Amino acid sequence: MKNLLAFDLGASNGRAILGQLENGKITMKELHRFENNYIEMNGVFYWDLPYLYNQLKLGLLAFKQENVGDLDCIGIDTWGVDYGLLDRNGHLLGNPRAYRCAVDEDFEETWKIIDFPTLFARTGIANQNFNTVYQLYRRKLQDDPALANAETLLFMPDLLGYFLTGEKKSEYTEATTSMLYNPTTKDWDWQTIEALGLPKKIFAPLDRAGSLRGTLRPELAEELGLSQAHFAAVGTHDTASAVAAIPGTGSFAFCSSGTWSLFGVETDKPILTDAVRNANFSNEGTIQGGFRPLKNIMGLWLIQECRRDWQKAGMHLSWNDIVEDAKKAEPFRSVIDPDYGEFFAGGRMVEKIQTFCRETNQPVPETVGQIARCIYESLALKYRWALERLEEIKGQRIDTLNIVGGGCQNELLNQFAADSIDRPVVTGPVEGAAIGNLLAQALALGDIQTMDELRAVVRRSEAVHTYEPHHTPEWEAAYQKMRTFSRTFL
Secondary structure, eight states: EEEEEEEEEEESSSEEEEEETTTTEEEEEEEEEEOOOEEEEEEEEEOOHHHHHHHHHHHHHHHHHOOOSOEEEEEBBBSSSSSSOTTSSHHHOOOOBGGGGGGGOOOOOTTTSHHHHHHHHHHHOOOOTTOOOHHHHHHHHHTTHHTTTTTTTEHHHHHHHHHOOOOOEEEEEHGGGGGGGEEETTTHHHHHHTTTTTOGGOOOOOOOTEEEEEOHHHHHHHHHHHHOOEEEOOOOBHHHHHHHHOOOOOEOOOOEEEESEEEEEOBBBBOOHHHHHHHOOOOETTTSOOEEHHHHHHHHHHHHHHHHHHHTTTTTOOOOHHHHHHSSSSSTTTOOTTTOGGGSSSSSSHHHHHHHHTTTOOOOOHHHHHHHHHHHHHHHHHHHHHHHHHHHHHHHHOOOOEESSSSGHHHHHHHHHHHHHOEEEEEOOTHHHHHHHHHHHHHHHHHHOOHHHHHHHHHHHHOOOOOOOOOOOOHHHHHHHHHHHHHHHO
16 A cells, blocks of 8 residues: 545635555545735735745655655645746745736737637637746746746746755646647647747756656655655646546536636546637646637635625624535525636725626625625536536537536536536545546556546545436526626627
8 A cells, every 4th residue: 555645726715635555545644734815015916836835845745754754755736837947056036926917917818919719729728928938938927037047947846846855847737738849749839838938948848647756856745754655746736636536427517626627537538629719718738738718707706705705894704604604595586697807816806896787787786695695606607607608618418517626516506406407426536636636646656547547546435416306487587697797798
């Protein structure tokens, strides 16, 4: 039995999770949990990399304290697009910028060089103002000294991995989120990089999930009293790891539910049609080297930000409190499009939702229950929109929706999703990204050989729950209302 350690970092918190694979099942234990919040300084949002690195060390120390033997392997997954820059000596050139920096930014300057249809044809990635390509080109136009002096660019999971191992690699699934990877050539999109005048030297060699990438640095292992554990490239984009852990079979869509709702399907090849581009879907990578045509939906960010507003107002509500209030609220009183641009930025989310409802001539939600119900119903309606677009793109019916991640613990939202899409919704595993991370380590070590075997392990290890649909005319009417807002107001 091997000891595997997954670091699963989201945009709000991170965990160190011990995994042990035995008799075809994976068991997990959370060893360390920590907050992760971006920090605003002088108008720029940053990730606190020294803090995150120290949390990794604390996670490694927590493993040592378990007294379960030597650590065999480590893997890291995080969110996409964000990166850090290293100088020629391998030193960090400032804390990495957080993607929320891009809230007030546009992409028009980039499009003067390369228009969006061309960018999509080359990369298969949806237009989002935080895409790495836009972030980098803005810094170039600003004559950013960090970019000018950079020797290497590493995305967040690869950057943290570098400080553990000294290895400078870019893992495929994370690279695909950047709008700088070409799914046809299966390499960096050098044509775009050259056209924008970005330094070619900064783009690190690519590797794939399920491959080994060095070992824990000797001096770090000695400091922590650990053996030199292997480090594995996993599905370093957390959604790729979460989707790998979906136990589904047959024709299913997935939704990785958290701060974002990543809603899509798996395919062997990218889908680069006009329909995909016009629906603003992305072709992100899978750990097996395929693709995930998916839609980034704003997700539970909406209710997370509302909860921050309520806390500031002195209302200390648990997540269960909010759900219970939502259950009691009037159904379909107000709906929003979760992807309305004003919702992207943090702060004053309650006010923003109220303004949307006021400007669309709907009853303005006032209470916690009214606002929460508006968010949960609207997310479920947006899931239906995404499902319909996926069926159009694939040319076939999708029978079920599999929801994974922390959001699948919200039973009210799960039932709303089933009611809205009029299909069964299967939920679990909750720790999808962590399981996918751990089992990709097992792939790298040779303990698992194929994706079919990986998913069989998940099915043996994790319980799932099925929500049957109860579609009603009220759901249909609410959906048509939301679609009207999407066409006219947004």
